[in-house]
Amino acid sequence: MANPKSEILQQLKRDILTLVLKPGSILSETALSERFEISRTPLRDVLKQLELENYIDVYPKKGNLVSYIDLDSVEQIIYLRSTLEKELIKDLALQMPLKGTLELNRIVALQEQVMDRDDAHEAFLELDDAFHHTLFTLTGREFLWNLIQQCNVHYIRYRRLHLLKRDKLEALLQEHRRLLDCIEHRDLDSVDRLVMQHLRGDIHAKYLQENFAEYIQS
Amino acid sequence: MANPKSEILQQLKRDILTLVLKPGSILSETALSERFEISRTPLRDVLKQLELENYIDVYPKKGNLVSYIDLDSVEQIIYLRSTLEKELIKDLALQMPLKGTLELNRIVALQEQVMDRDDAHEAFLELDDAFHHTLFTLTGREFLWNLIQQCNVHYIRYRRLHLLKRDKLEALLQEHRRLLDCIEHRDLDSVDRLVMQHLRGDIHAKYLQENFAEYIQS
DNA sequence: TGCCGTCATCTTGTATACAAGAATGATTTA
DNA sequence: TAAATCATTCTTGTATACAAGATGACGGCA
Incomplete structure (x- = not known):
């Protein structure tokens, strides 16, 4: 060590x-x-x-x-990420390095593979992170990715709790595929809607407050 | 104390x-x-x-x-802020609380006043910060403003050096006025261009590298 | 002269003793 | 019995002695 x-x-x-x-x-x-x-x-x-x-x-x-999970900061981080990532994806759609498409497709393929494993949630969350992280590295925005990580503790725990119950792994995977399509076909017009759906589509504060009240900040 | x-x-x-x-x-x-x-x-x-x-x-x-000023992280923070703030301004244009317009106009008026003072630069920079800070508070994004402050040390020093030589206070003030116009007249289409101009218009890394090389990260 | 090793003295890193606020429970008093 | 007060014992906050790596200067030696 x-x-x-x-x-x-x-x-x-x-x-x-x-x-x-x-x-x-x-x-x-x-x-x-x-x-x-x-x-x-x-x-x-x-x-x-x-x-x-x-x-x-x-x-x-x-x-x-x-710390208790602060739902207000979760909402703001989601706002930040969706705003930022839809811009990144448009940048990539206009100028994508070859290895980028390969890398993103590789991650999505891996996500398909782990869907049936026992620890599907765990592995899927990791690959989901990898997918979004790759969006930042390909555009040279590693610094911004690290900045987001610095305040991500509330969002990460929120997502974990949220995914525990509602099994929407398949939907998330499908959204990744659609985003990749946008990049590969330079379909800029669909990006905003898709990113919003992917990141903000599942804000269900009420669900968490009812089922995990003991984890939530007053 | x-x-x-x-x-x-x-x-x-x-x-x-x-x-x-x-x-x-x-x-x-x-x-x-x-x-x-x-x-x-x-x-x-x-x-x-x-x-x-x-x-x-x-x-x-x-x-x-x-620390030495890291121009790469400066560029990324500017990217982050311009992406974020053009979204905030559009949000405000669609739903602006009354006191918001008053507050922003008050700041711009103050900026006009300090233009002729001896310490114009110092006072102007503070009011510029206040203007942008207000954009975040009016939209309920105080958390994101604080997040940006946490990594702002490079950008703040960059802007200070940059403003020392090129006296563009008048231009910055004019841009604030134009952004306010957009909000008040719900002119969403001009926002992107104006924000880009306001925040990204003055990236002159070469100028800094030539004149303040001893402050810059290798 | 040039080079190498040693030592003296910087720096921050760690361990630990002590200070002081906060909370809990027992004891005393009304 | 109930309430208040005091003491005990938690907690973290601070000061300081010592450890150990890094650096540079000095002196010995080839």
Whole structure:
């Protein structure tokens, strides 16, 4: 292991994003320092970063709580991503590097493959991320992708909960196919509608509030 | 003073953004702890935050340097902001709260007033920020504005250097007026072109590289 | 002269003792 | 019995001593 701090950071992030650590859970400095066999000082660095990326809320002299899902920021991130990605897709439709089409098709093909696996949801979510990430890398907007990741903790958990119940993997896959069609056939006019449908089509705050109220920010 | 840490953070941020602390300057923990009469531990918290918001680069066991201006991320932030803000303006054109028009007009009027002052640049930049900030608050996108602020250190310094030489305050003010016109007359078709001109019209990387090479990232 | 190794002294990174606010529960008092 | 107060024991916040990597200067040596 190269750097224990980044290992711990990655693990805590993963546990929070996958809801292994539920919103409201307490992350005590002393408990974590014993668990990871490291002193409180480097551990506080990790917690500081988790705080700045909204994974936890720090209540001075009281404790650190895993943040509750903030539906307002989820809505705004979806607005940001849909606005941005429909622009990216139009850019790609006008000037797409060859390897780009190959890469996106490869991802969609993989998504078809994992549909029947036991851990379909898990694998599908990862590939969905890969698809959108590729849109950013192909247009040279890696910086913006990283920026979005920095505030993505609410959206990622929201999507995970949302997908748990309503099985719409097939629909999402179909939408990816349609977006690829737009790029390959330079069909700029359909992009806006498709992106809106793909990213904003499934905002059902009420569903989450009814079924996962204990995870939601008041 | 409520919290010394946030005071120190704000002051260092301000010094870096206004180029009082030049890119490449060293921020030593011990020097700062003596200057602010505080121990290294809380000071490291401040430096950690500056690092995560790209104000400084940390070289382990060597030192902390004020970051150089990264022109690539400047370009991407401008892309992000122009894409986002032209959408916001269209939203406002379709449904503008009354107080919104008043507030934006008030800011533009203030900009006219400060044009002749000695510190015109300083005051104008602040009001320019206020204008764009208002676009976000009126549409309920405060979260996105804050997100952009988190990675704005390169863009803010870029714009400051850029405005130093080419005196285009009058042009910027005129563009604000035109954008307001679009909103008030629901002229959606002109928005894209105007926003592009306003935010992206003045990307002159070469000018900066020639005149401020010592501030630019290699 | 030129090169190499050692050491002194910077830097940040870590561990730990102590300070101080917050919460909980017990004890005392009305 | 109920309420209030105090003390205990959590929590994080701070100061500081020490560890360890990086750097540069100095001196020895070929």
